[in-house]
Amino acid sequence: MDFAFTPEQEELRAQARDFLTMHPEPSWQELADLGWTGVSVAEEHGGAGLGFLEEAILFEEMGRALTHAPYWSTVAVVLPALPPDLQGEVARGEASWALATGPLLADLDSVTRIAVPGGDSIWELEGAAREVLQTNDVTRPLGVVSGGEYGRVLASSELMPQLRTRSLAALALEACGVGARALELAIDYAKERHQFGKPIGTYQAISHPLAQTLMEVELGRSLALFAAWCIAVGDERGPIAAVSAKALCADAAVAACERSIQVHGGIGFTWEHVLHRLYKRALWIQAWEASGAQLRSEVAAYLLDGEGGE
Amino acid sequence: MDLRDTPDEAQFRSELCAWLEANVPDELRGHRGGESRYTDDAVRTWSRSLYEAGYIGLTWPKEYGGGGKPYSYQAIFLEELARAEAPQHLGVIGLGMAGPTIIACGTEAHKARYLQPLLSAHEIWCQGFSEPDAGSDLSAVRTSARLEDGHFVIDGQKVWSSYAHIADWCILLTRSDPESQRHAGLTYLIVDMKAPGVEVRPLRQITGEAEFNEIFFSGVEVPVENVLGEIGGGWQVAMTTLLHERGTLGFALVAALEVMISKLVGLARDRGASPVQRDAIAREWIELQAVRYTALRSLSALMKTGIPGPEGSILKQQWSEAAQRVTKLALELLGPDAQLLGENAPYGGYWQHMQLRSRGNTIEAGTTEVLRNIIAERVLGLPRSR
Numbered sequence: 001m002d003f004a005f006t007p008e009q010e011e012l013r014a015q016a017r018d019f020l021t022m023h024p025e026p027s028w029q030e031l032a033d034l035g036w037t038g039v040s041v042a043e044e045h046g047g048a049g050l051g052f053l054e055e056a057i058l059f060e061e062m063g064r065a066l067t068h069a070p071y072w073s074t075v076a077v078v079l080p081a082l083p084p085d086l087q088g089e090v091a092r093g094e095a096s097w098a099l100a101t102g103p104l105l106a107d108l109d110s111v112t113r114i115a116v117p118g119g120d121s122i123w124e125l126e127g128a129a130r131e132v133l134q135t136n137d138v139t140r141p142l143g144v145v146s147g148g149e150y151g152r153v154l155a156s157s158e159l160m161p162q163l164r165t166r167s168l169a170a171l172a173l174e175a176c177g178v179g180a181r182a183l184e185l186a187i188d189y190a191k192e193r194h195q196f197g198k199p200i201g202t203y204q205a206i207s208h209p210l211a212q213t214l215m216e217v218e219l220g221r222s223l224a225l226f227a228a229w230c231i232a233v234g235d236e237r238g239p240i241a242a243v244s245a246k247a248l249c250a251d252a253a254v255a256a257c258e259r260s261i262q263v264h265g266g267i268g269f270t271w272e273h274v275l276h277r278l279y280k281r282a283l284w285i286q287a288w289e290a291s292g293a294q295l296r297s298e299v300a301a302y303l304l305d306g307e308g309g310e
Numbered sequence: 311m312d313l314r315d316t317p318d319e320a321q322f323r324s325e326l327c328a329w330l331e332a333n334v335p336d337e338l339r340g341h342r343g344g345e346s347r348y349t350d351d352a353v354r355t356w357s358r359s360l361y362e363a364g365y366i367g368l369t370w371p372k373e374y375g376g377g378g379k380p381y382s383y384q385a386i387f388l389e390e391l392a393r394a395e396a397p398q399h400l401g402v403i404g405l406g407m408a409g410p411t412i413i414a415c416g417t418e419a420h421k422a423r424y425l426q427p428l429l430s431a432h433e434i435w436c437q438g439f440s441e442p443d444a445g446s447d448l449s450a451v452r453t454s455a456r457l458e459d460g461h462f463v464i465d466g467q468k469v470w471s472s473y474a475h476i477a478d479w480c481i482l483l484t485r486s487d488p489e490s491q492r493h494a495g496l497t498y499l500i501v502d503m504k505a506p507g508v509e510v511r512p513l514r515q516i517t518g519e520a521e522f523n524e525i526f527f528s529g530v531e532v533p534v535e536n537v538l539g540e541i542g543g544g545w546q547v548a549m550t551t552l553l554h555e556r557g558t559l560g561f562a563l564v565a566a567l568e569v570m571i572s573k574l575v576g577l578a579r580d581r582g583a584s585p586v587q588r589d590a591i592a593r594e595w596i597e598l599q600a601v602r603y604t605a606l607r608s609l610s611a612l613m614k615t616g617i618p619g620p621e622g623s624i625l626k627q628q629w630s631e632a633a634q635r636v637t638k639l640a641l642e643l644l645g646p647d648a649q650l651l652g653e654n655a656p657y658g659g660y661w662q663h664m665q666l667r668s669r670g671n672t673i674e675a676g677t678t679e680v681l682r683n684i685i686a687e688r689v690l691g692l693p694r695s696r
Binding site for chain 1: 314315382579583596597600602621627683686
């Protein structure tokens with residue numbers, strides 16, 4: 001049993017932390033040049049031939065940095081549904097994708113192509129009109145598509161549950177990054193801000209909610225990494241782990257942002273401070289696909305109905 | 311990262327499961343702990359058979375009778391022991407606290423004298439740390455140790471001491487310098503519980519059982535060679551003990567919670583659950599998975615550094631609060647039946663007992679409030695509140 005990342009994986013995280021801090025709005029080509037869009041694409045198609053654990057590191061770091069790029073839409077949600085030649089295009093930075101699973105699509109401001117499930121296949125949707133809508137989290141705008149027609153068949157629709165598992169796990173990982181950064185901001189502030197002659201972090205009314213936040217963020221991160229590992233090795237617990245992780249991590253990230261705003265006082269409530277942007281990403285993640293309560297009802301059905309899980 | 315057992319770990323696990331299946335006495339399966347774990351000769355016999363089968367002291371150095379194995383083996387052992395609902399070894403305090411402290415801070419003579427009988431459950435240990443006026447603030451201990459003619463003379467009172475009424479030895483934190491304050495001037499001693507002047511009085515607790523005790527020391531003589539660490543350096547030794555108390559406990563706690571939650575799921579299947587209760591059950595199951603993989607993450611860190619990290623505080627706190635929520639949820643599912651005791655109590659009174667017992671979980675081995683201070687100060691790096 002070993003829950004540690006390899007030195008190469010740690011190096012990828014350090015590289016991502018550095019780059020994304022400097023470049024919050026990277027171009028798709030920049031991400032491709034770093035090798036990130038093709039992390040899991042086979043080497044013969046221009047990728048790195050690695051897996052979901054390496055992608056997991058990038059999801060977490062992009063959540064932390066509030067990266068504005070269609071990385072989650074493309075790599076988490078669509079990539080495994082693409083035939084090798086189209087995966088190669090993604091690896092080279094020539095294409096990015098969104099999957100139309102409901103009326104609202106994410107990253108419609110930036111993706112170059114759209115996939116859509118229909119009947120027993122997943123298709124490319126060609127020639128559709130797009131409208132990007134005003135969205136709470138400006139780094140991940142939602143939009144709608146209309147018209148268009150089915151183009152090339154990309155994959156069997158039997159792949160949809162697998163895509164959902166990847167999507168939920170990746171969102172959980174992003175949420176871990178968001179929550180961890182909101183907590184770090186609160187800790188820094190609690191150390192430097194003085195009231196009544198002491199740093200406010202001295203007071204247990206401040207420090208104990210932050211200790212609670214650390215626990216929630218770290219517990220969530222353990223589960224999100226477990227889900228990522230399941231996906232990477234094809235463990236059968238992947239789907240329920242991803243559902244569980246998304247429910248837990250999104251709620252933890254929202255709570256982390258809310259406590260951080262409270263600890264910051266008035267400054268945390270201002271538009272200039274980064275906290276509201278972290279908070280809006282956390283709320284976006286919480287809202288996407290299924291709420292915590294909806295996901296927990298899936299877990300309850302798994303545990304209590306039919307054959308049952310455990 | 312590979313969360314599967316290595317081939318060697320898998321073999322160890324399957325041999326252990328087969329051994330438990332064949333050897334856990336029926337009357338001890340599902341043993342709830344509590345008072346009978348001390349009085350039952352069967353528990354002592356069971357502890358010895360665990361030792362003879364080579365499952366006790368798995369990670370301890372071989373020269374002291376241990377198995378010399380990585381920490382993952384101890385994790386597997388605790389996990390499978392809890393899953394089999396077999397009672398723990400009787401020497402919990404010795405294995406988790408006294409033994410690791412002796413290994414870290416003791417002399418070769420201490421190691422040669424104390425470790426093997428501790429492993430084999432021939433000698434039982436208790437802990438003398440808390441006092442009536444020194445609870446969360448352990449540095450307020452007043453029990454005095456006066457050096458006279460090559461031995462210490464102990465006077466004072468300790469409290470909340472599990473196993474004291476059956477213990478052979480006590481790890482005792484004393485104030486050896488009467489002029490000293492707080493962390494200075496403390497000395498950590500190994501005390502013979504059969505020595506003249508030691509008196510143990512059991513304390514009856516919320517469940518009706520007497521699991522812990524008061525210990526009174528009146529002029530008890532302790533040889534000077536029974537000091538662990540330096541005279542006056544007892545605080546550092548005590549911190550070593552507490553680090554191990556929380557550090558190696560994680561897996562046992564997770565496995566105990568896993569057993570409890572699987573019983574909760576069974577209860578909900580038997581009796582039905584409302585949508586709100588289903589949501590609460592799912593929440594507990596999800597958090598259990600999170601705690602389980604946090605324990606695994608902290609195990610990986612422990613295997614790298616050899617020293618338990620502050621994650622132990624996270625696990626202990628999360629487990630204790632989960633145990634309180636889960637048992638309450640179970641009572642809610644049972645309805646008025648949950649108020650019945652004895653023969654009429656559903657599931658043998660398991661939930662009634664566990665619910666009351668769980669109130670102690672957020673107090674024993676570091677209160678939730680103290681653990682939050684530890685996390686705030688040592689993990690988050692916030693300024694001390696005291």
